[in-house]
Amino acid sequence: xxxxxxxxxxxxxxxxxxxxxxxxxxxxxxxxxxxxxxxxxxxxxxxxxxxxxxxxxxxxxxxxxxxxxxxxxxxxxxxxxxxxxxxxxxxxxxxxxxxxxxxxxxxxxxxxxxxxxxxxxxxxxxxxxxxxxxxxxxxxxxxxxxxxxxxxxxxxxxxxxxxxxxxxxxxxxxxxxxxxxxxxxxxxxxxxxxxxxxxxxxxxxxxxxxxxxxxxxxxxxxxxxxxxxxxxxxxxxxxxxxxxxxxxxxxxxxx
Numbered sequence: 007x008x009x010x011x012x013x014x015x016x017x018x019x020x021x022x023x024x025x026x027x028x029x030x031x032x033x034x035x036x037x038x039x040x041x042x043x044x045x046x047x048x049x050x051x052x053x054x055x056x057x058x059x060x061x062x063x064x065x066x067x068x069x070x071x072x073x074x075x076x077x078x079x080x081x082x083x084x085x086x087x088x089x090x091x092x093x094x095x096x097x098x099x100x101x102x103x104x105x106x107x108x109x110x111x112x113x114x115x116x117x118x119x120x121x122x123x124x125x126x127x128x129x130x131x132x133x134x135x136x137x138x139x140x141x142x143x144x145x146x147x148x149x150x151x152x153x154x155x156x157x158x159x160x161x162x163x164x165x166x167x168x169x170x171x172x173x174x175x176x177x178x179x180x181x182x183x184x185x186x187x188x189x190x191x192x193x194x195x196x197x198x199x200x201x202x203x204x205x206x207x208x209x210x211x212x213x214x215x216x217x218x219x220x221x222x223x224x225x226x227x228x229x230x231x232x233x234x235x236x237x238x239x240x241x242x243x244x245x246x247x248x249x250x251x252x253x254x255x256x257x258x259x260x261x
Contacts, residue, residue: 012106015240019110030078033115037077039063040070044182046189050237057189057236058141060182061175082112085119092122095250104247111241118241121145122248125227129255132164139168143190144234145245147211148227154219199238208234225252 023029031053039045039056040063048055056063070077089108093101111118121138125148128134132152138145152160176183199207211234218226228248235242 008100008103008107012103016106016109019113023113029113030074030081030115032117033078033081034074036063036066036081037070037074040067044185046185049193059172059175059186060179061140061171063182064175064179078115081115085112085115088123089119089247092119092126092247092251095254108244108247111244114241116241117141118244119247121231122228122245125231125245125248126251126255128164129224129227129252132160133167135164136168136171138231139164140171142236144208144211144236145231147208147215147230147234150212150215150230151219151224151227154216204236224255225249228252 023031035054035056038054039058044056044060044063046056050057069080072080089105089112090101093104096104108119121142124134124137128148129151132149135146135149138148149161149164152158152164172183211230214226214230214233218224218230225248228246231245231248232238232242235245
C-alpha cells in the first residue's frame with residue numbers, strides 16, 4: 007500500500023505546486039520574516055502567514071540573505087537530508103515509499119521534519135526542545151516525558167535554554183516579541199477545531215507522552231506531537247517519521 011500511496015502523494019504535491027506556482031508555500035513566509043518583514047497580521051493558512059516566535063526569524067536570518075529560489079532549495083535540501091537520517095533505521099522497502107509520502111512536506115517546506123528531528127535528538131539533549139517551544143508551541147509536549155520520569159534536571163535544561171534564547175532575542179527585538187504575544191492572545195481560538203477541542207487534544211497528547219514514559223516507549227512522543235499540533239493538515243503526519251529512531255532511543259538519547 008505504501009508503494010502505491012507514496013508515488014501518488016509525491017506526484018500530486020509536485021504537480022499541484024507547479025500548476026499553482028507556489029512551491030515552498032510555507033517557507034516563503036519564513037524567508038520574508040528573516041528579511042525583516044515580520045508581520046503577525048495574517049492568520050494560519052493565509053499566504054505568507056508567519057506564526058512563529060521572533061527568535062525563529064532571527065536564527066534563520068543569515069540564510070534569508072539568499073534569493074528566494076536559493077533559500078527554498080537550501081531549506082528543502084536540509085529537510086530532505088534530515089528525512090533520510092530519520093528513516094535510516096528502516097529497510098529500503100519501507101524507507102523509500104515513506105520518503106515519497108513526505109514529499110508534500112518537502113514541497114510546502116514547513117518545519118515538521120525539523121520538529122521530528124528535534125524530538126529524536128531532544129531525548130538525549132533536552133535543549134533541542136527549544137525549537138518546538140518557539141515555533142509550534144504545543145509540539146513541545148515531549149517535555150512531559152522527562153517530567154513523568156522524574157528527570158527534572160533535563161526539564162530545567164530544556165526550559166533554561168529556551169528562556170536564554172528568548173531573553174537574547176527579546177533584547178534585540180522587543181517590539182516583535184510584543185507583537186507575537188499579542189498575536190497568540192488574539193488567535194487563541196483560531197485553531198481548526200476551536201479552542202476547547204484544541205485544549206482537549208493537548209491534554210490527550212500529554213497523556214500519550216506520559217503513558218509512553220511509564221512504559222519506556224519514546225516512540226509515542228511522535229503521535230503525541232501530531233495530536234497537539236495547533237493546525238492539522240496532511241503534512242502534519244510527517245512528524246511520525248521520528249518513530250523509527252525514537253523506537254531505538256532510551257533515556258540516554260537516540261542511537
